[in-house]
Amino acid sequence: MGSCEGGVAVLVKRTELVAAVLPVAESRLALSNLDLLLPPLDVGIFFCYDKGSKDVNHEMRISMLKKGLCQALVPFFPLAGEVVINNEGEPVLLCNNRGVDFVQASADIDLHDLDLYCPDDSIHANFVPIKKHGVFSIKVTDMKCGGLVIGCTFDHRVADAHSINKFLVAWADITMSNNPVNNIATLYFPGDHDMVNKYVPCFRRSLLNPRKPGHYDTAIDDMYILCKTVASNAPPLFHLQSRIYQISAYQIQLLQSLAGPKRTKFESFSALLWKLLAKAATEDKKQCKLGIVVDGRKCLTNSSFINNKLSIDNYFGNVLSVPYSEASAGELKSLPLCEIANKVHACVGSAANEEHFRGLVDWVENHRPQPGMCKVYSIVPSETEEAAVVVSSGQRFPVTQMDYGWGRPCFGSYYFPWGGSTGYVMPMPSVTNDGDWIVFMHLSPKHLDFIEKDAPHVFKPFVF
Template identity: 45%
Template sequence: MGEGKGGCTVTVRRKERVAAVLPLQEHWLPFSNLDLLLPPLDVGVFFCYEKLPGSPSFAAMLSSLKGSLVQALVTYYPFAGEVITNSTGEPELLCNNRGVDFIEAYADVELRELCLYKPDDSFKEKLVPKKEGGVFCVQATELKCGGLVVACSFDHRIADAVSADMFLVAWAELASSKPISRIPSFRRSLLNPRRPGRHDSFPDRLFAPISSLVPPSSPPQLQQPTVSRIYYITAEDVDRMQTAASSGGAAHRTKVEAFTAYLWRVLAKGTVSGDKPCRMGLVVDGRSRIDARAMANYFGNVLTPPYGTLSAEELGRMALPEVADVVHEFLRPAMTAEHFRGLVDWVESHRPEPAVARIYLEDEEGGVACVVSSGRRFPASEVEFGWGKPALASYFFPWGGSTGFVMPMPSPKGNGDWVVYAYLLRDLVEVLEAESPQVFRPLTPDYYLKLLELELVA
């Protein structure tokens, strides 16, 4: 079946605004200091569903999606609000039940033809909607085969992936007439700055106030094109990667640490020369670091992006366990409550001036940079609206800069495989596929159709 069909035509049938079913008292929800570290970027996520025997009609699916969405927005009301800039120039969330833009569409393509490996062709602003207002938008697209794609875009300043995942599961639970299993917490006091504030030098290494950035001495060169790809990695390869990273007397490394080290070594081969810097970051969720019990259902951003820098030459000489050790070491100072408390205080000391994560700054030295964001807890199989589990689900984040973004997620089939979304410079994609085709395998329709056949046999 090959890579699937690219460039499908999507016809929008209807647009409407869906608000919470119950009236809400209009109020302001301030951004936490950790929210203020995020730029105004939108994140996409999509779920693909097969047309199974006994599945409801598209009209019935739409009715269920909208009926449960208006209920979910009562509990997850920030997604029905809008971001307003206050008098100091900082963003705030106005919880006014503006509602969510809901798009109904049709695509002249079958699920088995979708270009999953190259999602820019069929998902970007086609099946995954471009948010034009508010905080959150949804598109439900009927496919030619009767299948369905449910896709969302949301403002990253309002929610990180953990928060969005909670909402998506709650929405699906309500569609299936179940109670919401995780009630979100909006207790911004959990991330209040200390009086007096205190922090070490680590936040200065990770973030830079806008005023501290030096303008380039010469006009920026034309940026190399970036592309999105979706791969899968088999459970066996994930285990082999972890075993290799933990071998030779090395300490036991997590699967994500091993994956990050493996990716770092491969991408280093895409630098123009051996002395060029290669930066690799790994996003850390601070909920369990700050207060696992109080923060378990916290809705907002609780993220920090520690990273390491090595030259391509160094990475070429190092064995995988050595690189995994470096990953572990640059993560270590970010895995504490004190780091997150200090980061909150650091932001407070610079307000209202915005800051930017250094890993995302353009590199004029010809090196490469990439951030791994672990989606290992992505609850793809739980986003079940009443017509079966998704055949495929993935985040989709072509954010626009040159720093790469790679997110491994569990396959919705629960077989231990990973679905890996990658946004990288085109040359780095070519390096990744040339150097590691046996690990990063293009996600073609053959993959999930084979899994579906195995399910039917079982």
């Protein structure tokens, strides 16, 4: 088991706004009904870079990052805007090219001495910025060894991980290019399909318009709840802690073999996690809830509502649903992993279809302007509830593509201590690109300690 030590001293040297290089006419962009299911939550991402062998000093890297950013914000202009409240009390995007907060900092510590096992102590606020204004913020920190950490924070109401991944890849590619201005010009006269697929986001909210008349399966009432007020920055009802682990490709493959031939690695991992939470329960009668984040883009690719597959893949916003399943701790303890994986598969299947997402859009429309949210996020541990956790797949996390011109990162991870009582777990590929996973986990200390004790061969505390 690893140990969490004290924080890191980081000195802020400069803060500025970086806006899109081309003028952007002020406009308002509505959030879709699926965006409206998200409370005001900020999500963090960070990438670590060794000094590398290329002759690029810190000042040159900062200049390259800012030049690439102001180019990338042209097609991704909402990220340079703000979220405001309209007359109906709902959030909308004000696309005014306010700019992105860009913070330059330095840390008197070598990159490989950074404790990534306990990111709440080392990463939070130090290397992943606390967003104070706007939609997106960036912090670039040079390390004592000559390494670099790039941290970003974005408003989850505006985009999901799929959307932000598209932006990050575009930013890196444009920055690395010898002539980014020509790249941006090509966006508006595209002749290269691959380039359009990388750089041009789609903001067609009509892709997620409600149906007339709207209708939805009553099962959605079991997945989502209405809330009179969605508090931002509210103190957590239950203390959770973040840790980062590495899981070897061998262990992932072994899990998949135990879960059955028709189960994905993600389903197999989720089944193991669910079983471990159940084993940590003090009473077999307690309920354990597992939520799975489902990306609806694949479900809508062949939709009769959408005549362009490229549009939905490049759609910028939230196209997510979070179905959940529950079982008693006693039942989960007694079941083999293959049967638990079957439950996970069924949970995913309940939402991984076009009708579910169309129905969810209609459900929101039927209740607007009263906000709703995923029911599993509202679960609080009690005498009858052992734990609730949401697992999201980060397999598209573009860590190996985040080369700004001085080489690939040596580490990358999401960081999402969302502040509620429900746990959050995101496995993503390791930068080594050899099948290993990096797993961000945000759970109670009790559950984290039990997982490490019961499955130390699977969950290895990450160290450089």
